Amino acid sequence: MLVNLQINKNTISSWVLALFTFSLIIGGLASEFFQAPVTTTKELEKYRQLLTSEQLDTFSIIQFKNNLGQFNLEKNDHWLLTAPRRIDANIKTIDIIKNAIGSLKIRKIYPKDTINMSNFQLESPSLSLTLQNKTEKKTIHFGLINSIDNSTYLTLEGLDAIYHVDNILPKLERLSLPDFVDSRIFTMNITDIQSFKIFRQNEQSKTRLEILRDEDATWSGPKGKLNSGTVETYLQELLTTKSNYILDSRTQEQQEKIDQYLSKPLYRIVVETKENKSINYDVSYIFTTLPDIKLEKKQNFIIRASNRQHPFIVHKNALELFSKRQRNFPPLTIKKLFY
Structure with missing residues (x-):
């Protein structure tokens, strides 16, 4: 009687273990079958x-x-x-x-x-x-x-x-x-500039301002070294000048008026880059109106860049940046050069 009972217990244990193993196999297969089909092939x-x-x-x-x-x-x-x-x-x-x-x-x-x-x-x-x-x-x-x-x-x-x-x-x-849309007027960074010049009307007229980059990354004018901090503050402000309006869609009448305003520009800026590229910017006088464009009278001027497709309309408050003279950037004295 004792022997038979032991045999029955062993048989039951075997069946329980077999059923548990079978359940694990079935569960694994079901999980594999029903889970999201992540590809690992x-x-x-x-x-x-x-x-x-x-x-x-x-x-x-x-x-x-x-x-x-x-x-x-x-x-x-x-x-x-x-x-x-x-x-x-x-x-x-x-x-x-x-x-x-x-x-x-x-x-x-x-x-x-x-x-x-x-x-x-x-x-x-x-x-x-x-x-x-x-x-x-x-x-x-x-x-x-x-x-x-x-x-x-x-x-x-x-x-x-x-x-x-x-x-x-x-x-x-x-x-x-x-x-x-790139609404910038000036597309270069300060580090790209090799020389910067402002003329009254065009290059044939007298240079109002000339700034040159030296080999030591400082700046000079016609009469010697300039204060690099003053120069770079000015150039940074100029380079970030924003346009109120990009004239990308122009009628013939508008184009003729723009050409008229820029035929004798107020200023011309010439920027030479380190890549030996020359970029010209013609700056108009403050104009009265442009056909079919609603603008306040005598509040804006036009800039046309040689490396951009379309001219820009800029508020007159920015015109002061384009009118700088050499005297606004006096050369450093001998004392300031060494101290």
């Missing part, structure tokens, strides 16, 4: 790298589309916004786009099938970006934003994969036309 592992920084630097055409519009950009000598308006493009915005794409961190890869395309809202993308050069074209579509873990989903045309990535859309979804 060799066929999709090659898609782990989206776009390299080297690739991003080669693209010369960008088509950007979000809920605020579509913006086309093209690079020849420099970046231009070609649609919806043709105007110089803001390189900072282009860098924001490229850096956002270059910084993408891929969390998971899913198969690009009908169910996943629908679930991740990629059939009607919230943002699309096309990058193109002479040999390749890449189009990226962004879909669902997961606010819980701050992620989103995207596809890259030509690849059968859906990427689950960190959410970069806040940097891109609010970009609008003003972000793509």
